[in-house]
Amino acid sequence: MTNLPKTELSIANGLEAATFGAGCFWCTEAIFQQLKGVEKVQSGFSGGHVEKPSYKQVVEGTTGHAEVVHLQFDPTIITFEELVQVFFTTHDPTTLNRQGADIGPQYRSAIFYHNPSQKEISERVSKGLEKDKVFDSPIVTELTEFVNFYPAEDYHSNYFDLNGHQPYCQFVIRPKVQKFRKDYLDKLKKE
Known part of the structure; x- marks a missing residue:
């Protein structure tokens, strides 16, 4: 990966950020938008080597980006750990570079952590799911420090x-x- 500029995030007061790749971002967005405490959900791309890629570039699978959702959430209403639980249980984290019929590195399972606490929580939840044998195959979710979001x-x-x-x-x-x-x-x- 090349050294792209770090994305400067504008996060509303009292909110925190989370960035998840769980296959097609249309599916992931539709789920996280419905959670209490999630104030904003934005579809985009993280983890690649091309600055400001287009959707067309990303779906070709050559930019290194994953389709992701970038969230702003209120940690007094929903915790990062609860978001990670939703993430792991609403897609298949055991398939490398695919979700169902969507195949390619842009559909990989990934958590782009924003701080050491998010990394620790993500690792702990993943290890717990593995220990409890929740999935038939090993979890292959990429855990990478957040650098950019387009x-x-x-x-x-x-x-x-x-x-x-x-x-x-x-x-x-x-x-x-x-x-x-x-x-x-x-x-x-509430609807």
């Missing part, structure tokens, strides 16, 4: 909410969201 083009924002009728949304995102809503009913924002 927002995706505007049409990716609120993709599931705005395009729920599209086949990908119907057959891939909707079932994930429905399972998530059932499993995390007590953590959902």
